[in-house]
Amino acid sequence: xxxxxxxxxxxxxxxxxxxxxxxxxxxxxxxxxxxxxxxxxxxxxxxxxxxxxxxxxxxxxxxxxxxxxxxxxxxxxxxxxxxxxxxxxxxxxxxxxxxxxxxxxxxxxxxxxxxxxxxxxxxxxxxxxxxxxxxxxxxxxxxxxxxxxxxxx
Numbered sequence: 735x736x737x738x739x740x741x742x743x744x745x746x747x748x749x750x751x752x753x754x755x756x757x758x759x760x761x762x763x764x765x766x767x768x769x770x771x772x773x774x775x776x777x778x779x780x781x782x783x784x785x786x787x788x789x790x791x792x793x794x795x796x797x798x799x800x801x802x803x804x805x806x807x808x809x810x811x812x813x814x815x816x817x818x819x820x821x822x823x824x825x826x827x828x829x830x831x832x833x834x835x836x837x838x839x840x841x842x843x844x845x846x847x848x849x850x851x852x853x854x855x856x857x858x859x860x861x862x863x864x865x866x867x868x869x870x871x872x873x874x875x876x877x878x879x880x881x882x883x884x885x886x887x
Contacts, residue, residue: 748885753779757887758804760790765798772806772885811886814860816851816879824872832870836863854882 743751753759753776760773768774773790780787790797790804797804817836821829837845839862847853855863855878864876 749776749779752776752887754781756788758788758790760792760797760804762790762792762798765802766800767802767805770808771802771804772808772887773804775808806886808885810883811857812881812883813854813856814878814880815854815882817848817855817863818850819879820863820867820876822877823874824867828867828870828872832867832872835866835870839866851879854884856886 752772757776758773759776759780760768760771761777762768762774765771765774792798796802821833824832840848840859844853848855848859860878867876
């Protein structure tokens, strides 16, 4: 079995894939954020032969408001792809404990998905990695392997 690499897809491909995999869909017709929410945009990508879908609970009083907890912006975000480069210039006294800390924090599977660039690093996790490196004594800028623009699901 070969290594699975992260590939960027166009907007249509991503939305079709997410709708087909059962991501939450919002059927609200009155929500003020409907035009820019990923959950609402997925509605039109659900396969027509599908009988059931997973959807946002519109009976929840927080939904369909400006502060909807399910809101996901339809704007792609620039995220790091691959973290193996962060260790190149680090001395082993910093790199080794930092790596063990990140494995413990993310879990081994997620850490190696980030490490090899199989999954983009979310902005929250990017900030965590930067702060952890500083806590372990690294004072230089963190250099990730590369960057990709993708949606935050």
